[in-house]
Amino acid sequence: MTLPPPLALTMGEPAGIGGEIAARAWAALRESGPAFLFLGDVALLPGIPTRTVTEPAEAAGLFREALPVLPLPLAAPVRPGRPDARNAPPVIAAIERAVALALEGRVGGVVTNPIQKSVLTAAGFRHPGHTEFLAALAPGDGPPVMLLTAAGLRAVPVTIHQSLRSAIESLTVERIVAIGRATAAGLRQDFGIAAPRLALAGLNPHAGEDGTMGTEDRDIVAPAVAALRAWGIDARGPYPADTLFTPQARAGYDAALGMYHDQALIPVKTLDMHGGVNVTLGLSVxxxxxxxxxxxxxAGQDRADPGSLIAALRLAAELAAHRQRRECP
Structure with a gap:
């Protein structure tokens, strides 16, 4: 039987917990899979057997015995908890290499360990974060969308890494519609949901209560919902955010759209802080x-919980399988 391509796991910030949780994830998944290879410095992987590979295809066959490593040596010694900008180039190179392998079909998907954006910026990195960098490397048909998922909840923030004041000022019908359409397309392509149901949170308390608590929900969010429905998407709202994430409410939609960062992320992290996964929809990988x-x-204290990384690896394998089934009906 042909084994699926392995996943590519980037090393992330060397002074952080990326290496530790990669080692623990391998120990947890070595028997069941999914198989993955580590792109980074082998010195970051404590206490487990490793095997250097030159081709991703080698990874699946030896995954049970050792963690396959596609080596990218670091430029400076690693001190846990103390990032060094001299190591930024190989950190960036790991992301670039992983995406290139995915675009070539040599790995099934990319799983990224966390980066320290301030360190990369100091070394000349010109992107606001991982998502924007990945969108430049592997653009899709629409805007990249951050989706967080845990415990059956999928949540998408319409505005992401900006102040609350800036988020409110940048909220437009067009922006909500673009994110909503990209979310629906991503749910179809990656999650295999044929007719996605979207629930949109109101920006203001009680979704504005007919304009008495702010007019944004009446003038921006509600027209965006109508526009999404005109595109054939099952979108509903705006709903009061304080009741949108109850178990009963969650049963009625496939993804919730929050109008700002914390509105979408707090419910996910409350439900499962150690098992949440960040998915980028709208990429070509x-x-x-x-x-x-x-x-x-x-970092370096043997306290890191690998649960979220394990969940990210398992979900990446599922999403890759959904894409493959869509491409090869």
């Missing part, structure tokens, strides 16, 4: 990531 940061404060 599959990409997932743990839903946490570099954890510099606990």
């Amino acid at each position: 599959v990409r997932t990531s743990p839903d946490h940061g570099t954890a510099l404060d606990i």
Whole structure:
């Protein structure tokens, strides 16, 4: 039987917990899979057997015995919790190499360990974050969309890494419609949901209560819902955000759209802080990531929980399988 292509896992910030959780994820998945290879410096992988490979195809056959590593040596010694900008180039190179392998079909998808954006920026990195960099490397047909998922909930923030004041000012009908359409397309392509149901949260308390608590929901969100429905998408709302994430409400939609970052992310992290996964929809490759940061404060202390990375690897394999089935009916 032909084995599916392995996943590519990037090393992330070397001074963080990426290497630790990669090692623990391999120990947890070595028997069941999915198989993955680590793109980075082998010195970051403590206490497990590793095997250097030159081709991803080698990874699946030896995954049970050792973690396959496509080596990208670091430029400076690693001190846990203390990032060094000299190591930024190989961190960036790991992302670029992983995406290139996915575009060539040599890996099934890309799973990214967390990066320390301030360190990369100091070394000349010109992208706001992972998502924007990946969108430049592997653009799809629409805008890239950040989707967070845990415990059966999928949530998408319409505005992401900006102040709340800036998020409100940038909220437009056109933006909501673009994110909604890209979300529906991603749910079809990557999650295999034929007719996605979207629920849109209101921006204001009680979804504005007919304009008495702010007019944005009446003038921006509601017209966006109507426009999405005109595109043939089952979109509903705006709903009061304080009741949108109850178990009863979650049963009625496939993804919720929050109008700003925390509105979408707080419910996901509350439901499962250690099992949440960040998915980028709208790329030409599959990409997932743990839903946490570099954890510099606990790096090197043998305390890192690999649960979110394990979930990200498993989900990446599922999404890759959905894409393959769509391409080869």
